[in-house]
Amino acid sequence: MWSPPPASQQVSVTTPVPAQSFRFATPVLPTPAALIAARWLFRLLTLVVKLPFRFPLACASLTASVLVWHVFGWVALAVVWSLVDVGLLVWWRRRPSTFRRWVGLRVLATWRWWWVYARQWQPVLVVAGLAETYAERHYLPRIRKVTCSEWADRVRVRLVAGTAPVDFENRVTELAHGFGAASCRVTVLGPRDVVLEFPRHDTLAEPIAALDVPAVPDLGALPVGLQEDGTPWRLRLHGTHVLVVGVTGAGKGSVIWSAIRAMLPAMQAGTAQVRAIDPKRMELSYGRRLFASYADDGESAVALLEQAVADMRGRAERYAGRQRAHVPTVDDPFVVVVLDEVAFLTAYHPDRDVRRRAENAIATLTSQGRSVGFCVLAALQDPRKEVMNLRNLFPDKIALRLDEASQVDMVLGEGARERGANAHLIDPDLPGVAFVRVEGSPIPVRVRAAYVCDDDIDAMAAGDSSTVKASVMEGAA
Ligand SMILES: Nc1ncnc2c1ncn2[C@@H]1O[C@H](COP(=O)(O)OP(=O)(O)OP(=O)(O)O)[C@@H](O)[C@H]1O
Ligand SMILES: [Mg+2]
DSSP: OOOOOGGGSOOOOSSOOTTOOOOOOOOOOOOOHHHHHHHHHHHHHHHHHHHHHHSHHHHHHHHHHHHHHHHHOHHHHHHHHHHHHHHHHHHHHHOHHHHIIIIIHHHHHHHHIIIIIIHHHHHHHHHTTOOEEETTEEEOOEEEEEEEOSSEEEEEEEOOTTOOHHHHHTTHHHHHHHTTOSOOEEEEEETTEEEEEEESSOTTSSOOBOOOOOSSOOTTSEEEEEETTSSEEEEOOTTSOEEEEOOTTSSHHHHHHHHHHHTHHHHHHTSEEEEEEOTTSSSSGGGGGGOSEEEOSHHHHHHHHHHHHHHHHHHHHHHTTTOSSOOOOSSSOEEEEEESSTHIIIIIOSOHHHHHHHHHHHHHHHHHSGGGTEEEEEEESOOOTTTOTTGGGOSEEEEOSOSOTHHHHHHHOTTTTTTTOOGGGOOTTSTTEEEEEOTTOSSEEEEEEOBOOHHHHHHHHTTOHHHHHHHHHHHHO
16 A cells, blocks of 8 residues: 655644644645656656747757668768758858848847746746745746847746736846846737847947938938837927937937938928027037028027917918818928927026026927927926926927936836836947837837938038938939
């Protein structure tokens, strides 16, 4: 008769406390060894069945190798593998990009899956507080797949039932440090299905030269730089207002100039115009020939803003009852009011009347201008309410390097820092790097604005056709 091993037997209480003559204890029922063996066997079988689906290429090559070796012997196997190696070598030399996509990145993903993520998964998640415990058992989110792109690893994870993606979003710093990455971003694909993105290197480390001017600018998606994944960062101006926030030297000028540059053909055609205010006289004054109007002191800036409000009201009156959306034309151009260092007008100007009038005009433009083709593109160093209490009237905001962690949520909205928008940690040696929220996603994206240098501005102001030529060709392609 089978009896449980001594270690698993219940030890009876030998000295009961007087007041406790009866003691109830959960009986320990040892699991029969046969059941444990059957469970392991079942797990092994599941693994064998699943393996070809998970690693089809590796399994197919292994099976083919075994077959060749079995039928033709090891010499034939060596010949086949030599031919395959030569084929791979030729492929790598002839078409490095497709080789990298189909072979290099897949091999890298397998390596990183096992060596980086599977190996360190349990300790990192337990220490980060992402392992769940129920009835004294630990439950870990499971890695479903690891894929590699040119710049990042994407780890697809199945969450433990009853947990939420926000647990991961709140632990992005711990995860990034745990797996040796500079940052971590969480994307939710569906129920219990999230992707963790770990960059392997900084794709935005090198400055980006001024981009080609689009032949036909799309005012709703102007190319102003690059996103971390290498795709263009497109900025919407038509139908919104944009606030660019960053400490001094963060690169606000490059965002403004890149946007102006991308609009250049529309400005030349007369369907878009820029009205510029530059209190510091260091940023926009350089290209003032490009602007429909320009102001650099308090009085003239307020006059410019009030003129824009009057024009906006005139247009709204003409549209009333007849037209609900603005289409840029030469008669009714899209007007962008560019305000560098907006706090000069709203907080720092010594004349109280100028501050009040400027604030009123900016508030009117940002609250009513959107649908009649008026946009405010403003730059600001300090996003606190005392300095700029109009920031919530700007639907789109860009967070360049900021002073304090608390300012991230002020600019990008609540929860942005927890989701990985560490704008306060941006390297001062990387001006132009920013975090933005792109349309349709709550996840902040890291971007870098292209740098428009003085020569580029000169060429733009001179209407140099060579600046446009490259992208006419690009547009044609
Ligand atoms: N996108 C960029 N790429 C590379 N370098 C940049 C970029 N933007 C700015 N720089 C560099 O950083 C310097 C400061 O940039 P910029 O004048 O745009 O900062 P800012 O945020 O406008 O500062 P301030 O508030 O003092 O005007 C520039 O002179 C340039 O050398
Ligand atoms: Mg500036």
